[in-house]
Amino acid sequence: MEHTTNKIMSPTKGLLQSEELYQYILETSVYPREPEPLKELRGVTASHPRAKMGTAPDAGQLMAMLLQLVNAKKTIEIGVFTGYSLLLTALSIPDDGKIIAIDLNRDTYEIGLPIIRKAGVEHKIDFIESEALPILDKLLEDGENEGSFDFGFVDADKVNYLNYHEKLMKLLRVGGLVVYDNTLWGGTVVMPEESVPEFMKPGRQWTTELNKSLAADPRIQISHAPLGDGITICRRVI
Secondary structure, three states: OHHHHHHHHOOOOOOOOOHHHHHHHHHHHHHHHOOHHHHHHHHHHOOOOOHHHOOOHHHHHHHHHHHHHOOOOEEEEEOOOOOHHHHHHHHHOOOOOEEEEEEOOHHHHHHHHHHHHHOOOHHHEEEEEOOHHHHHHHHHHOOOOOOOEEEEEEOOOHHHHHHHHHHHHHHEEEEEEEEEEOOOHHHHHHOOHHHOOHHHHHHHHHHHHHHHHHHHOOOEEEEEEOOOOOEEEEEEOO
């Protein structure tokens, strides 16, 4: 019965050639380990018209491990939507950990807020309703923030990913991680231009530019993982 519920609750995001193989990964390794608050938030989000904007649960599982591997305590999230990745982070960091969460739309954040509250982790979250770049600049103006963040997650306007990256390279400590979502852009990054749906072309261009830039950036170690819609994990090394 639970498997049936999970199928209803999870819009397809995987890029694996076989839908059955992706479902196997979810049902065997992801869903059984997914905390109940995250299951509930996935269910609430599934009926939203933009449900596919939510973080893929398999990508989320890896992020939870990364957060704990770097002993993350101070984190930043750009793009919140209903809060799946935000709740995941809040569940993964210590009780006195803090997340600065930035999004233009508080309404979608409030969809998941009752579940975040019920999970007992709202006190870890500083939600800021704003464009991200001015907030990042403000954080950098305060000298105490430079090099102080352990982890970042970016799932927002693709046109600004490179701008966010430059700011985050200053905010992250050496050894800290930032994860960028949607870095395979529905597989369009390898499609001929004429085959790409018109509405996806701007995002494809910004994404390919980001991928090239990250691959050439000597400040980071990277891993481009085909989870969800593609995530790129960057570890600051200098």
